[in-house]
Amino acid sequence: MTNGQAFHRLLRMVAPFWKMVLASVLLGAATVLSSVGLLGTGAWIIAKAALHPPIGDLNVAIVGVRFFGIARGAFRYGERLISHDTTFRVLSRLRVWFYAALEPLAPARLQRYRSGDLLARIIADIRTLENFFVRVLAPPWVATLTAVLLTGFLAAFAPRLGLAWLVFFLLAAVAVPVWARLRARRAGQVLVSRRAALNAALVDHVQGLADALAYNYATTQRRLALRLGEEILGAQAAMASLEGAEQALQILFSGLGMLAVLLLGVPLVRAGALGGVTWVALVLVALSGYEAAFGLPTAAAFLESNLAAARRLFELVDAEPAVKPPAHPAALPAANDLRVEALTFRYAPDEPPALRQVSLDLPEGKRVAVVGPSGAGKSTLIALLLRFWEYDEGRITLGGRDLRELLPDEVRSRFAVVRQKPFIFSGTLRENLLLAAPDADDARLDAVMEAVRLADWLHTLPQGYDTDLGGQGLQLSGGQRQRLALARALLRDAPILLLDEPTANLDALTEQALVDTLLETTRGRSVLWVTHNLVGLEAMDEIVVLYKGEVAERGTHTDLLARGGLYRRLWDLQRQNLVEV
Numbered sequence: 001m002t003n004g005q006a007f008h009r010l011l012r013m014v015a016p017f018w019k020m021v022l023a024s025v026l027l028g029a030a031t032v033l034s035s036v037g038l039l040g041t042g043a044w045i046i047a048k049a050a051l052h053p054p055i056g057d058l059n060v061a062i063v064g065v066r067f068f069g070i071a072r073g074a075f076r077y078g079e080r081l082i083s084h085d086t087t088f089r090v091l092s093r094l095r096v097w098f099y100a101a102l103e104p105l106a107p108a109r110l111q112r113y114r115s116g117d118l119l120a121r122i123i124a125d126i127r128t129l130e131n132f133f134v135r136v137l138a139p140p141w142v143a144t145l146t147a148v149l150l151t152g153f154l155a156a157f158a159p160r161l162g163l164a165w166l167v168f169f170l171l172a173a174v175a176v177p178v179w180a181r182l183r184a185r186r187a188g189q190v191l192v193s194r195r196a197a198l199n200a201a202l203v204d205h206v207q208g209l210a211d212a213l214a215y216n217y218a219t220t221q222r223r224l225a226l227r228l229g230e231e232i233l234g235a236q237a238a239m240a241s242l243e244g245a246e247q248a249l250q251i252l253f254s255g256l257g258m259l260a261v262l263l264l265g266v267p268l269v270r271a272g273a274l275g276g277v278t279w280v281a282l283v284l285v286a287l288s289g290y291e292a293a294f295g296l297p298t299a300a301a302f303l304e305s306n307l308a309a310a311r312r313l314f315e316l317v318d319a320e321p322a323v324k325p326p327a328h329p330a331a332l333p334a335a336n337d338l339r340v341e342a343l344t345f346r347y348a349p350d351e352p353p354a355l356r357q358v359s360l361d362l363p364e365g366k367r368v369a370v371v372g373p374s375g376a377g378k379s380t381l382i383a384l385l386l387r388f389w390e391y392d393e394g395r396i397t398l399g400g401r402d403l404r405e406l407l408p409d410e411v412r413s414r415f416a417v418v419r420q421k422p423f424i425f426s427g428t429l430r431e432n433l434l435l436a437a438p439d440a441d442d443a444r445l446d447a448v449m450e451a452v453r454l455a456d457w458l459h460t461l462p463q464g465y466d467t468d469l470g471g472q473g474l475q476l477s478g479g480q481r482q483r484l485a486l487a488r489a490l491l492r493d494a495p496i497l498l499l500d501e502p503t504a505n506l507d508a509l510t511e512q513a514l515v516d517t518l519l520e521t522t523r524g525r526s527v528l529w530v531t532h533n534l535v536g537l538e539a540m541d542e543i544v545v546l547y548k549g550e551v552a553e554r555g556t557h558t559d560l561l562a563r564g565g566l567y568r569r570l571w572d573l574q575r576q577n578l579v580e581v
Ligand SMILES: Nc1ncnc2c1ncn2[C@@H]1O[C@H](COP(=O)(O)OP(=O)(O)O)[C@@H](O)[C@H]1O
Pocket: 111, 347, 354, 372, 373, 374, 375, 376, 377, 378, 379, 380, 381
């Protein structure tokens, strides 16, 4: 995306607020003009007073000083009020817009981004855009308006005064910011990219602190952060000295502009074309008018950083969702028979298929197990059922309808899932359970906790269901997290259960017990049970053995044992382990 396109899209996002923009530009110009009026009338009074006029001659100008003095404050206040109010409105719209755009991208399209990078985009980039309105859009218009009015005002006394003032105004308002932008480009890019890198590195560092400490990797990471910090400091120093130069140049041009009006006025006063007192006032009017140019270098700098931030946001938002809802979705069928027919799937066009010609039948109320070694494609199958990724070859049907004809959210409403790496939200135990069934009462929660073998643990918790599980449930063991996720799945009244290795982190005894109750509790519901642990499979209606993305064999437990294939070998291996333990 080019800067121009990004700029246009940003403009379109603030377009609904154009009245506010206009108001803040007018108020901004009025503020500058009040300063000009204040200095002009002030200078006039002083110059006039030196000539000892009757006091009545000063009266109008004194009123003018009062007026401009008060108006300046009032205008500035109004301008700040409007522009900040608008900024916060724009920001909240941006956040909502960004989050809404992000949702359909999860999880397939977001896995490319490091979580620190994602966080930086959501927080820092959007906050950068906060400047777009106040510091980028308005100042050039304020400057233009002021320049037109003041050039006209000065030219009304003598054209050359207006012209001279304008030349130095253009130098201060256009030449200086452009020059500075060209000089700052490199440092600015370094700053943005290093800041993003530092952000990502810090998030990695904090999240992975325990592993980093265990492998003595922390020092390396600290050094990386330190190096990035030094580079950022260097770039900031370069930017700061450039900013200093910018300000110095602007002040220089203001002074020169004032000097030009002063010198050009001398012959006019001598010739009697301009009154001496007026001349003094005009010199100060000229000087104070340059105030309108002072915000422009900042505007140019912010424009650049805003465009960079906007491009990063748009790039993310524009990513095609992996699964696009159909334009004319079919109604969700009442039946829950699930069929997978000759499904072939690759994560990327140039990768080998993660699933190849996989077929599977899960009639309503039946139980099918998918077993196979790690990397066989079991979780991939579940991700496809949940519509996290799109498939092109083969079909998946629910109640006879291809999933591609249905709304992804509606498809998901038929499933209760235990993902292989379940996410526990920061919050209390109750909150984590109720997200699956908001109306469940304690009796129901108790029953489920009993079923997943967490009842004993629950009784040890000081505040029971209201115990805070800490940030992302990190205080829980792997097995506890998994059983909690299982409890959530049981609470959710969905006809089909998808269980991705729900017992992987459990000891053999707990596992056996859990499997028994699980089979008992889920009676009547369809269950797709994914596992590489061959426990409890006697009760399955069918077992599908996946190997490297393909169905290697299928049948009931007894069939497969009798066949002496892969399943038999896995079974023997696991039993041997059990015996040895
Ligand atoms: N999000 C992903 N992006 C790209 N490749 C993936 C992704 N998830 C899994 N894979 C690949 O697909 C294959 C099957 O993985 P997976 O379905 O997780 O196996 P299993 O659950 O049976 O252990 C593996 O080769 C794995 O590297």
